[in-house]
C-alpha cells in the first residue's frame with residue numbers, strides 16, 4: 001500500500017464547470033465563476049468583500065499594499081510560518097519582527113506580542129497554523145490599543161472558527177482588517193494554485209479592486225460606473241483566470257462533504273494514536289477551547305530531531321510519506337544575518353520535531369489504519 005502525503009481532491013463537478021467556463025467565452029478574471037466564489041466566501045467568512053487571487057501569496061501582497069506598509073515600518077509575525085507571510089511585507093520594505101510559537105501549539109505566542117510593539121509597528125500578522133485559531137481577542141485588543149492593522153494569514157484556515165470570551169463565534173479570515181486564504185492543492189479546498197483576500201476594512205474596498213486590476217479602475221468601468229478606465233494607483237495582476245475559479249466553484253459547493261470527510265480522517269488518527277499520546281510517547285495536535293478544528297492537518301511533535309527523522313524513515317520504508325514542515329524564518333539563509341531578536345526556541349523546536357501524516361480527501365479508512373499501525377509499531381519498537 002503506497003500512501004503519499006497529499007493528493008488533490010476532485011469531487012466531480014470540476015470538469016463540467018471548466019467546460020462551462022470555456023463555453024462562456026470569458027476566460028480572463030472577474031467572470032461569473034469568480035463572482036460565484038467571491039460571493040460564497042464573503043458570506044461564509046462574514047467579510048465585507050472578497051477578491052479571488054492567484055494565490056495566498058498574492059493576497060498577502062495585496063494586504064501589505066492596502067495597509068500602506070512602507071520602509072521603516074515594523075510588521076510582527078511568527079517565525080514558524082511559510083515564506084510568503086514574510087515576503088509580502090519585505091517587498092514593501094518593512095522590518096520583520098519575528099515572535100515565537102506557543103508551548104502547546106505551533107501558532108504564535110500571543111502573550112509575547114505586546115512587548116515587541118513600538119511606535120514603528122504597523123501590522124500584526126497572525127498565522128492560524130493547521131487551521132487552528134490564534135487567540136484573536138488578545139490580538140484585536142492590542143491592535144485597537146496601538147492602532148495597528150491585523151492581517152490574518154488564514155491560508156490553512158478555511159471553515160474554521162474562533163470563539164471570543166464574550167461567546168461570539170466567528171470564521172477565521174473574517175476577524176482582522178484583512179484575511180487571506182490559499183487554494184493551493186495541499187489545502188482543504190483548492191484549485192491547484194489560488195487564493196482570496198477578505199476585506200473587512202470597508203475603507204479599503206474600492207482600493208482593493210484597483211490594486212487587483214493592475215492599478216486601474218477597470219472594475220468600476222465594467223459595472224458601468226465610469227465611461228473609461230485608466231491608471232489610478234499602484235497594482236498588479238492579482239486576479240485568477242475563470243478556469244481556476246471554475247474548479248474552485250465546484251470545490252466550494254462541496255465544502256461540507258470535504259470537511260465531513262476530513263474531520264472523519266482526523267478523528268480516526270486521533271483515536272488510533274491516543275495510546276501513544278496518553279503514554280507521552282509523542283505529542284498530538286492541540287486544539288485550544290476557543291478554536292475549532294477544520295481538519296487541515298494531523299501532526300505529531302516528536303521528542304527530538306533524531307526521532308523525527310527516524311519516524312519519517314520508518315514510515316518511508318512502508319511506502320508512507322510523512323513530512324516535516326516550516327523551518328524558522330529567522331534562521332533562513334535569506335534572513336539569519338539580519339536577525340537581531342532573541343532566541344525563538346519553540347519555533348526551532350517545531351521546525352525540528354514536527355511531522356505531518358498523510359492527509360487528503362481520498363484517504364481511505366484502511367489507509368489511515370495502515371499509517372496508524374506503523375506509527376504505533378515505530379514507538380513500540382523503541383519501548
Ligand SMILES: *Cc1c(COP(=O)(O)O)cnc(C)c1O
Nearest residue numbers: 055056057082084155182183184
Ligand atoms: C499555503 C500557505 C501560504 C501560501 O499559499 P499559496 O496559495 O501557495 O501562495 C501562505 N501561508 C501559509 C500559512 C500557508 O500554509
